[in-house]
Each structure stands twice: as C-alpha cells, then as structure tokens.
Amino acid sequence: MNVIRIRGARTNNLRDLDVDLPRGRLIVFVGVSGSGKSSLVFDTIAAEAGHQLNETFPPFTRNRLPKWTRPDTDEIAGLSPVVLIDQRRIGGNARSTVGTITDAWTYLRLLYSRAGTPHIGESGHFSFNDPAGMCPDCSGLGEIVVSAVERFLDLDKSLAEGAILLPGFGHGGYWYSQYADIGSFDPGTPLRDWTPGQRQALLYGGEHAARLGTRPPKDYEGVVQRFERIYLHTSDDLSDRKRETIARFTRSQTCPACHGDRLNEAARGVTVLGRTIGELARMEITELAGWVEQVRDPAVAPVVAALGDKLRAMDTIGLGYLHLGRATTTLSGGESQRVKTVKHLGSSLVEMLYVFDEPTVGLHPHDVAAMTALLRRLRDKGNTVLVVEHDPAVMAIADQIVEIGPDAGAGGGRLVFQGGFEELRAARTATSRALAARVAPAAAPRTPTGAITVTGATRNNLKNLTVDIPAQVLTVLTGVAGSGKSSLAAELVAQHAAVVIDQRPVSVNRRSTPITYTGIAAPVRRLFARHSGRPASLFSANSAGACPECKGLGVVYTDLAFMDGQESVCETCQGRRFTEDVLRHRVNGLSIADVDELTIAGALDRLPDPAIRDALRHLDRVGLGYLRLGQPLTTLSGGECQRVKIARELREAAEPSLYVLDEPTTGLHLRDIAALLGVLDQLVGQGHTVVVIEHNLDVIRRADWVIDLGPGPGRHGGQVLYQGPVAGLRGTATAAALHEGQP
Numbered sequence: 001m002n003v004i005r006i007r008g009a010r011t012n013n014l015r016d017l018d019v020d021l022p023r024g025r026l027i028v029f030v031g032v033s034g035s036g037k038s039s040l041v042f043d044t045i046a047a048e049a050g051h052q053l054n055e056t057f058p059p060f061t062r063n064r065l066p067k068w069t070r071p072d073t074d075e076i077a078g079l080s081p082v083v084l085i086d087q088r089r090i091g092g093n094a095r096s097t098v099g100t101i102t103d104a105w106t107y108l109r110l111l112y113s114r115a116g117t118p119h120i121g122e123s124g125h126f127s128f129n130d131p132a133g134m135c136p137d138c139s140g141l142g143e144i145v146v147s148a149v150e151r152f153l154d155l156d157k158s159l160a161e162g163a164i165l166l167p168g169f170g171h172g173g174y175w176y177s178q179y180a181d182i183g184s185f186d187p188g189t190p191l192r193d194w195t196p197g198q199r200q201a202l203l204y205g206g207e208h209a210a211r212l213g214t215r216p217p218k219d220y221e222g223v224v225q226r227f228e229r230i231y232l233h234t235s236d237d238l239s240d241r242k243r244e245t246i247a248r249f250t251r252s253q254t255c256p257a258c259h260g261d262r263l264n265e266a267a268r269g270v271t272v273l274g275r276t277i278g279e280l281a282r283m284e285i286t287e288l289a290g291w292v293e294q295v296r297d298p299a300v301a302p303v304v305a306a307l308g309d310k311l312r313a314m315d316t317i318g319l320g321y322l323h324l325g326r327a328t329t330t331l332s333g334g335e336s337q338r339v340k341t342v343k344h345l346g347s348s349l350v351e352m353l354y355v356f357d358e359p360t361v362g363l364h365p366h367d368v369a370a371m372t373a374l375l376r377r378l379r380d381k382g383n384t385v386l387v388v389e390h391d392p393a394v395m396a397i398a399d400q401i402v403e404i405g406p407d408a409g410a411g412g413g414r415l416v417f418q419g420g421f422e423e424l425r426a427a428r429t430a431t432s433r434a435l436a437a438r439v440a441p442a443a444a445p446r447t448p449t450g451a452i453t454v455t456g457a458t459r460n461n462l463k464n465l466t467v468d469i470p471a472q473v474l475t476v477l478t479g480v481a482g483s484g485k486s487s488l489a490a491e492l493v494a495q496h497a498a499v500v501i502d503q504r505p506v507s508v509n510r511r512s513t514p515i516t517y518t519g520i521a522a523p524v525r526r527l528f529a530r531h532s533g534r535p536a537s538l539f540s541a542n543s544a545g546a547c548p549e550c551k552g553l554g555v556v557y558t559d560l561a562f563m564d565g566q567e568s569v570c571e572t573c574q575g576r577r578f579t580e581d582v583l584r585h586r587v588n589g590l591s592i593a594d595v596d597e598l599t600i601a602g603a604l605d606r607l608p609d610p611a612i613r614d615a616l617r618h619l620d621r622v623g624l625g626y627l628r629l630g631q632p633l634t635t636l637s638g639g640e641c642q643r644v645k646i647a648r649e650l651r652e653a654a655e656p657s658l659y660v661l662d663e664p665t666t667g668l669h670l671r672d673i674a675a676l677l678g679v680l681d682q683l684v685g686q687g688h689t690v691v692v693i694e695h696n697l698d699v700i701r702r703a704d705w706v707i708d709l710g711p712g713p714g715r716h717g718g719q720v721l722y723q724g725p726v727a728g729l730r731g732t733a734t735a736a737a738l739h740e741g742q743p
C-alpha cells in the first residue's frame with residue numbers, strides 16, 4: 001500500500017476526519033493553534049502505529065512498553081513502525097550524556113581500548129556506568145554531594161531556640177540534648193555571641209575542638225559528621241522526608257578525584273594522539289570531529305569512520321557547539337529533540353514512520369536549513385516523515401502540506417487543505433492568509449525609563465559581558481543556537497529579581513483543569529444557584545448533588561487481580577457526575593455537567609458573570625480560548641503551559657516586574673503570533689520590563705531593543721554583536737534573516 005489511509009478520525013476535536021497520506025514523503029501539518037494537528041498526528045497516527053507495534057510483542061514485553069491509547073477511528077491502514085521525536089526533555093538520569101545517548105561515546109570507548117597508550121583492555125574500562133571504569137569517589141557521576149554547612153545554623157538563635165536547623169536537632173529533639181548536655185555549650189546564648197572556636201566545635205566535634213584548644217569534657221560527634229553519617233553515607237532506602245532534607249542542606253560540586261571526568265585513574269591516564277578521553281568529552285563536537293580525522297591507525301579505521309559520521313551529523317544539525325560530556329538533563333527542549341534526531345539518523349531501518357513536533361524550536365533562521373536538510377535525508381532513505389510545524393521554511397520543502405482547521409477547538413478538526421506549498425499560498429486558509437500578511441514593525445520604539453544592568457557575566461560561554469537591559473520596554477535576545485542567549489537570560493535572573501515564564505508544566509496534578517486553576521468553580525456554582533433558586537452546594541460534584549453511584553467522579557473503578565484496574569464510565573449518570581434533579585437546572589441552555597465541555601471562549605460567551613469573565617479573559621487573550629474548561633492541565637504542551645503562565649501574570653501582577661520568556665511563540669500559528677505580541681505590549685504598557693529569547697522574525701521586528709549575541713555557537717559566541725533599536729541591526733546572521741524575510 002502506498003498511502004496511509006485514515007477514515008473517521010475522532011480523537012479530541014477531530015470531526016470524522018478522512019485523509020490519505022502518501023508514504024515515503026515528507027508531509028508538513030499546519031493549522032492554527034488548537035486546530036487538531038497534534039490530535040491527528042500524535043494522538044491518532046502515531047498512537048495507532050505504536051499500538052500496532054506493541055501488539056507484535058508477547059504480553060510480558062508489552063507490559064514494559066509505553067502504553068498507547070488506541071485512537072477513536074473507523075479505519076487506519078498502511079502504517080509502519082513509528083519513531084516519535086518530540087521535545088520532551090531526555091530525562092532525569094544523571095548518567096545520560098550527549099555522548100551516551102547518541103552512541104558517540106561507545107565509539108570513543110572502542111577507540112581508546114584499542115588504540116590508547118597504554119592499552120588497558122576492554123572498552124568497559126572507559127565506561128563511567130561500569131564499575132570497571134567509573135571513578136570510585138563519585139561512582140561515575142562526576143559530581144559529589146557535600147554538606148552546605150552555611151545552611152545548618154541560624155546564628156541569631158540559641159540552641160534552645162532551635163539554632164540547629166536540621167530536623168531532629170531542635171529543642172527537645174534527640175540530638176539536641178546530646179549537645180546541650182556536653183556542658184561546654186551554653187544552650188541559652190545566641191550562636192552569634194559564641195566564639196568562632198565554639199561554633200567550629202559544635203559543627204565538627206570533639207576531636208576538631210581539641211585541635212582548636214577548646215577542649216570539651218567529653219568526645220562527641222559534631223553536627224556535620226552526624227548529618228553526613230545519617231543522611232549521606234547511608235545505604236538505607238531514603239524516605240521522601242530524608243530526600244527533602246538532603247536537598248535543603250547539601251549541594252553538588254565537581255568530584256575532586258576525577259575533576260568531573262567520571263572515570264577512574266587508570267582510564268583517565270590513557271591517551272590517543274596525546275589526548276585523554278576526558279579532554280575529548282569536554283571538546284566541542286565541531287572540534288572533536290576534526291580531531292577524529294587525524295587518527296590514522298588502520299586497526300581502528302572502521303570505528304573512526306563511524307564516529308566521524310556521527311559527529312558530523314551532530315554538527316550538521318546545529319549541535320556542533322555541545323560537548324559529549326554534557327548531561328542530557330541540562331539540554332533545552334529543542335536541543336533534546338535534535339539529539340534524538342541524530343540517534344535515528346544512523347539507523348539503517350527503512351520504511352519507518354518518523355513523527356516530529358516543531359523541530360525548528362530553538363533554531364535561528366540561520367540554523368533551520370540544516371534541520372530541513374536532515375528531514376529530507378530521512379525521507380530519502382525511504383521513510384515517511386510527518387512534521388507538525390509553523391515555520392514557513394519547513395512548509396517550503398514539504399512534498400505535501402496538510403492544513404487542519406479552519407479554527408481552533410470545536411471550530412476545527414477538519415481537513416481544509418492538502419497540496420503543495422505554492423498551492424497553499426494561493427488557497428484561502430488561515431495559514432495562507434497569515435503567510436501573506438506581515439506583522440508591522442513597531443512604529444517607533446518605546447522609550448526606556450532606565451536600565452537593568454547585568455555585570456561581568458561569564459556563565460557558560462559568555463565573554464565577561466556587561467549589558468544594559470532597558471527598563472519598561474520589550475527587549476529581544478537573538479543569535480544562533482548556542483550563542484549564549486539562555487545563559488545571558490539566566491545571568492539576568494541570577495542578578496536581579498525576575499519572573500521566569502517558562503514551558504514547564506503548570507501542574508502535575510491530573511485533577512487540575514482550567515476550572516480549578518482559575519478558581520471559577522465557586523462563581524459557576526453561584527451562577528447556577530442564582531438562576532435556579534437552589535443552594536450553590538447542590539452544584540458541587542462532591543456534595544449533595546453528586547451522583548450516588550460514582551460519588552461525583554463520573555467513572556467507577558473495578559479492581560482486577562493481577563492486572564491494571566479498569567476504569568469505566570458510570571452507568572447511572574453516564575459520566576455526567578450529577579443527579580437528574582441537578583442537571584435539570586440550566587443557564588443559557590447549559591447544565592452544570594455541560595460546563596466541563598465548554599471551551600474558555602465558549603464560557604466567556606455563555607456564562608454571564610463578572611467573576612468568571614475576569615478569571616478567564618486573559619487565557620482567551622493569550623490564544624487559549626480553545627481549551628476546554630474540564631481539560632486536565634497535564635495534557636497541555638510546553639507552549640500552552642507558557643501561555644497559561646503569561647495569562648496569570650496579566651491577571652495578577654501589580655508591581656512593575658521584570659519578565660523573562662524563552663521562545664513564547666513555540667507551538668503558535670503565525671496568526672496567533674500577532675495576538676501574543678499584543679499581550680507582550682500590554683505587559684509593557686502595565687509598566688513591566690519584558691525580555692524575550694526569540695527567533696521569530698515578526699517578534700524581533702516588534703522589539704524596542706535588540707541584543708544580538710554571537711557570532712557563532714559555544715566558545716565562538718558569547719559576545720554582544722549589537723545592542724540597540726531593531727532598525728539599526730546590520731551585518732549579523734540575525735540581520736541577514738530579517739532582511740531576507742522582508743517583502
């Protein structure tokens with residue numbers, strides 16, 4: 001079969017959607033935010049492909065594979081095994097590095113075990129995840145946890161008042177009496193009034209105290225030793241409380257034994273062409289690729305060739321500024337996605353289905369060409385590549401473009417266009433209209449009221465920058481990926497009180513929804529009470545009006561021995577959670593159960609109440625009017641979470657504040673970017689200072705002030721190339737992209 005055939009797709013907002021997608025092609029999905037692109041590509045196509053793939057495994061294995069929810073469709077045929085390459089961060093394992101996740105480290109280990117001086121045997125001796133290779137002091141983590149002693153004591157208090165802040169050391173606690181009874185410490189005097197020697201003796205114990213000449217009557221264990229014995233040097237399973245205590249009273253530092261190389265002494269001493277493997281782990285990938293080419297030993301030629309290919313692929317895709325030793329937990333969403341892409345490029349599997357979620361996130365227009373080349377390469381190997389994307393540069397290289405729409409939420413979910421890029425331009429869809437329109441540049445830059453200065457910034461690759469951020473205007477930080485934008489923003493946040501509006505989840509609680517988040521549950525109940533003349537409590541799903549069968553949950557749970565519990569819709573209320581008596585009462589034709597299904601925009605229209613209006617209108621303004629009131633916030637994408645947070649600031653912030661946003665256009669359709677710009681302008685209008693990291697040219701054009709970093713990534717960047725009004729920007733990669741995009 002040469003097409004993927006989809007009939008009657010109904011996941012989320014899809015309206016019985018039918019579409020045939022040619023296999024072996026690069027297909028880009030477009031449409032306004034919330035139109036249903038993800039519902040089609042991820043929740044329908046990828047979910048079904050994943051489900052079918054899992055079915056091919058025996059039940060034992062299947063239980064260990066990711067669970068795919070089977071989509072609601074009449075028919076899907078012509079799928080291949082799916083590889084999902086999304087922006088989810090690579091995860092919390094400290095043992096995972098750019099080198100290990102891309103397999104480049106495996107090749108380096110082979111190279112060192114076969115061609116190193118001296119020769120130490122197997123490649124496991126160069127693995128920091130193998131006892132044969134790991135540094136014994138840090139177990140291969142490169143970092144050790146040490147006591148943050150300065151956080152242990154409150155000097156303004158006496159022992160009796162709880163000067164020792166560690167749990168269990170307070171007045172009446174077990175450890176407390178041990179110190180109070182020693183006799184040489186006065187439990188009633190604030191620690192500030194003790195001699196430094198006495199404080200040292202308290203912290204480090206009798207032996208240490210003896211050395212200081214303040215001999216206590218008996219030998220005892222100091223607070224620090226005791227803390228480390230109980231909390232750090234223990235093999236017990238740690239309770240959550242212990243974990244919390246450790247997080248509060250310790251900090252990580254580079255392992256003094258291996259200096260962060262993670263390897264034991266033997267492995268650290270082996271060299272190839274005069275370099276240790278640890279030095280290579282810290283070298284930028286671009287540079288490392290050049291070094292590898294100089295290794296001419298015929299015994300390792302195949303390893304060198306494979307390693308060279310891998311490193312060049314990483315360079316091509318715009319990751320050349322990273323180093324192999326970089327922990328994957330520190331990568332941004334866009335970087336994580338590019339790292340995952342590299343992992344699959346080397347794969348020799350063909351006829352796979354690759355699914356990408358906005359692969360241009362975090363990429364400067366200058367770097368986008370490398371990404372599009374890569375997408376084509378995957379296709380040319382005989383794979384089908386599906387991409388959800390808003391960037392016109394990616395649309396331009398598609399074999400086919402599919403637009404879902406025409407609008408968001410209930411107003412979307414249909415196929416509105418399928419064809420080539422030029423045909424799309426000529427069509428009349430939200431995307432073609434947005435492609436034709438241009439956001440006008442700021443008429444005249446606003447005048448700052450002062451400056452917020454970042455001084456001596458050296459974080460990561462920054463070259464000792466001192467930069468003024470103009471107050472109460474919109475500043476955009478620009479520059480190629482890896483040039484230092486996030487580092488400068490982090491330094492700004494570290495030096496000044498700033499509110500970071502990021503893409504992290506708004507809530508991890510599966511029960512939180514726009515209703516709970518905005519606190520409109522009570523006003524909604526009062527609205528129903530006013531209209532019906534009944535008490536407001538009747539309209540609460542955990543009180544009198546709740547369905548007696550499911551107690552207002554809408555679902556019932558059946559426990560099954562040996563298997564996951566089953567959840568099924570309550571038969572009594574059919575999932576509506578309330579009794580018939582309650583559901584009879586209506587506001588504008590809606591029952592209380594219908595409220596969950598309303599979108600935010602719908603609620604603004606149909607629930608006439610000032611408190612509800614006030615709580616929801618900001619979410620509508622940031623382009624989230626399509627969210628359902630009952631939709632769990634855990635289902636939101638990173639970009640949507642960020643917009644929820646912007647809305648919260650619009651609603652709440654009173655004092656003029658400094659806001660820092662990282663790529664707020666992520667996941668936004670060209671059309672919705674104009675609305676976002678309106679919101680940023682409003683924040684500035686309220687007296688706030690707004691700093692945005694952005695690649696989107698329309699946002700850059702509307703900036704009052706641009707700080708362009710570069711010229712290159714990593715150590716080739718970290719300098720300010722330009723700072724000033726956007727009109728004066730010349731001669732940089734950003735300037736070139738701005739002028740190229742000019743009509």
Ligand code: ADP
Nearest residue numbers: 012013033034035036037038039409626627635
């Ligand atoms: P797009 O990818 O085009 O931005 P989505 O497919 O994410 O749009 O969303 C389409 C509609 O489905 C939106 O109204 C959205 O709020 C809703 N939706 C998305 N995910 C879920 C979910 N897990 N549960 C319920 N509704 C959802």
Ligand code: ADP
Nearest residue numbers: 321322330460461481482483484485486487714
């Ligand atoms: P941008 O935001 O412009 O893409 P970054 O500020 O993220 O650039 O990165 C600048 C340089 O600092 C890059 O070489 C990057 O690899 C490095 N870097 C960023 N974060 C870290 C980190 N947590 N640890 C080590 N290096 C980092």
Ligand code: ZN
Nearest residue numbers: 135138255258
């Ligand atoms: Zn170590």
Ligand code: ZN
Nearest residue numbers: 547550570573
């Ligand atoms: Zn029920």
